[in-house]
Amino acid sequence: MSTQVDRGTDGARIARVTDPSSLELRGVTKLFGEGPLATPVVQDCSFTLESGKLTAMIGPSGCGKSTIAFLVAGFERPTRGEVLLDGQAVSQPSHERLLIFQETALMPWLTTYENVMFGPKMRRAANKDTKRRAEELLERVGLREFRDKYPLQLSGGMQRRAELARALINDPKVMVLDEPFRGLDAMTRVLMQEYYSALFEEGGRTSLFITTDIDEAIFLADRLLIMTNLPARVREVIDVDLPRPRDKEEVLVSERANEIKEQAFDVLHEEALKSFAGGNKAAADFVEAYTRRQETTD
Amino acid sequence: MATQRAAARTAPSSPALPDDGSVGTQPGPADPQEGAVKRELFKYRLRKWLFSPRPFLMLIGFAAFLGGWYLLVDVLGVWRFGTLPGLVEVVTEWTAREPAYGVSLFTSEYYTHIWVSLRRILLAFFAALALGIPLGLFLGWSTRFREFSFPVFELFRPIPILAWVPLAIIMFASDEAPVIFLTFLAAFFATALNTLLGVQSIDREYMRAAFCLGSSSRQVFRHVVVPGALPFIFTGLQIAMGVAWFSLVAGEMVAGKFGLGYLINSSYTTTRYPTIIIGMITLGAIGFLSSAIIRLVGNRLMVYRARAMA
Numbered sequence A: 001m002s003t004q005v006d007r008g009t010d011g012a013r014i015a016r017v018t019d020p021s022s023l024e025l026r027g028v029t030k031l032f033g034e035g036p037l038a039t040p041v042v043q044d045c046s047f048t049l050e051s052g053k054l055t056a057m058i059g060p061s062g063c064g065k066s067t068i069a070f071l072v073a074g075f076e077r078p079t080r081g082e083v084l085l086d087g088q089a090v091s092q093p094s095h096e097r098l099l100i101f102q103e104t105a106l107m108p109w110l111t112t113y114e115n116v117m118f119g120p121k122m123r124r125a126a127n128k129d130t131k132r133r134a135e136e137l138l139e140r141v142g143l144r145e146f147r148d149k150y151p152l153q154l155s156g157g158m159q160r161r162a163e164l165a166r167a168l169i170n171d172p173k174v175m176v177l178d179e180p181f182r183g184l185d186a187m188t189r190v191l192m193q194e195y196y197s198a199l200f201e202e203g204g205r206t207s208l209f210i211t212t213d214i215d216e217a218i219f220l221a222d223r224l225l226i227m228t229n230l231p232a233r234v235r236e237v238i239d240v241d242l243p244r245p246r247d248k249e250e251v252l253v254s255e256r257a258n259e260i261k262e263q264a265f266d267v268l269h270e271e272a273l274k275s276f277a278g279g280n281k282a283a284a285d286f287v288e289a290y291t292r293r294q295e296t297t298d
Numbered sequence B: 001m002a003t004q005r006a007a008a009r010t011a012p013s014s015p016a017l018p019d020d021g022s023v024g025t026q027p028g029p030a031d032p033q034e035g036a037v038k039r040e041l042f043k044y045r046l047r048k049w050l051f052s053p054r055p056f057l058m059l060i061g062f063a064a065f066l067g068g069w070y071l072l073v074d075v076l077g078v079w080r081f082g083t084l085p086g087l088v089e090v091v092t093e094w095t096a097r098e099p100a101y102g103v104s105l106f107t108s109e110y111y112t113h114i115w116v117s118l119r120r121i122l123l124a125f126f127a128a129l130a131l132g133i134p135l136g137l138f139l140g141w142s143t144r145f146r147e148f149s150f151p152v153f154e155l156f157r158p159i160p161i162l163a164w165v166p167l168a169i170i171m172f173a174s175d176e177a178p179v180i181f182l183t184f185l186a187a188f189f190a191t192a193l194n195t196l197l198g199v200q201s202i203d204r205e206y207m208r209a210a211f212c213l214g215s216s217s218r219q220v221f222r223h224v225v226v227p228g229a230l231p232f233i234f235t236g237l238q239i240a241m242g243v244a245w246f247s248l249v250a251g252e253m254v255a256g257k258f259g260l261g262y263l264i265n266s267s268y269t270t271t272r273y274p275t276i277i278i279g280m281i282t283l284g285a286i287g288f289l290s291s292a293i294i295r296l297v298g299n300r301l302m303v304y305r306a307r308a309m310a
């Protein structure tokens, strides 16, 4: 059976990126705080987002993931080190590195369609072609009927899909998604993961997906970056060599997925133990849950 | 098996996908029935309102007020109420073709006062809007501009409007300008301050998203700061309209030659007491109307807020 039929008409598919970009963080340190009080939130952090791959960043809450997203987007400048897009240092925000925020950032005063057309309009590229693409993208994310609604009239999942469409129409070289499905109910979250996975597989755009959910990370990613606690650094890189296209039910029960999950859990546990020793409450919860999990699986 | 899975994977998109293969080419909500639907909705709402307890409660409220007035002043005349003009006297005067004290619905003098006050309010209000909104927007947008001008602004803002009266009269050697100036000043401060707060209330995420989507600073100002501050701007305009009427009446009492404030004050000095009440009630009604108009315009400009509530 052809998957094309299942994914709707050809017009509703996302065009494949022909030469995907790569992005590199090289020895990036970011200090926050005033003068003598400045402390590192990101320290000596290096990693590469390989071209056409989906990299998932996973780390405990408050470890500095959003800060890394802001550094990639160009809202923050590294104190030391650099961010390179295809070898070129980045210095300011641009539609080439599009960030989908942790909280929804659709303009509430614009309709869904107007939100999607925001990028092209700003870049004076609101022509017949982009307008048609906007309609197609809305179709693809299942929001055609909602094109003239305002964000506050959409459900949480619809808002996230509208944001995906608003980003994709700009053909970013790199897409960064900062915990995009946080706050959605469990059911919607699963659907959104499947949705996003299909979109990524169609487009093949270099992406960084930030999350705190291991299952989500393994299901989506080609590669996991496991982060240390504050200050953030890459603690471990794990390749997720599961075949694509992926099916959620299949992937998460497969032998290989479980191995990866154990491996990731072990590293996260070690990190949590370290910050537990430093008096971190969230880490204590993690350590406790992990211990209980070991008891039940053994 | 495999097809089932594949179908399950794309499940989220299927409910919204049409089977006819028409791919998002329709340009918009070109719905010819929309007007009819709106009319039906209006009729429905009107009927619902008429048959709800609200209009009756409203009538009861007015009846209680008028009844209380009639009873306390006209009938009993107890305590200090005996000194006030009674309900019957005021209504008779207001609706008389030949009013005893010169001002009623049938005299052109009444409308002259209303018109003069209205013109002053409109001039002052639109001047305040034209200067206050841009000032507030720039105060919120540019840190440098704010640091340079906000302290001065904050020093002038707390000065009560009445304290400006002598300066206004010295500065403008006419009957009209001082009153308009005082009215303007009050409305201006309220508008500018609320606009500034409006800009500061905008989530940083919206600006960052706009930059991310390729906006220049100017575009962010035009497409994020202005619409983002709009709700606060309209709150500011409501407040501005309130203080504008306040200052207008104060100004007219001191410096005017016509207008409702002047009418009230001059009726007092010439002991035409029912006319005072006529002036007051007229002020109340026009003040209410002016607020309602601002609300209406605001709802028109911020459709998204009204829709979200519905």
Ligand SMILES: Nc1ncnc2c1ncn2[C@@H]1O[C@H](COP(=O)(O)OP(=O)(O)OP(=O)(O)O)[C@@H](O)[C@H]1O
Pocket (backbone or CB within 6 Å): A032, A033, A041, A060, A061, A062, A063, A064, A065, A066, A067, A068, A102
């Ligand atoms: N602008 C800033 N100034 C000072 N400290 C900051 C700033 N932004 C973030 N921080 C601090 O940096 C740390 C990391 O924040 P960040 O938002 O990057 O973490 P996160 O991993 O995204 O957390 P979460 O899972 O809650 O989203 C936090 O302790 C936060 O208080």
Ligand SMILES: [Mg+2]
Pocket (backbone or CB within 6 Å): A065, A066, A067, A102, A178, A179
């Ligand atoms: Mg975060």
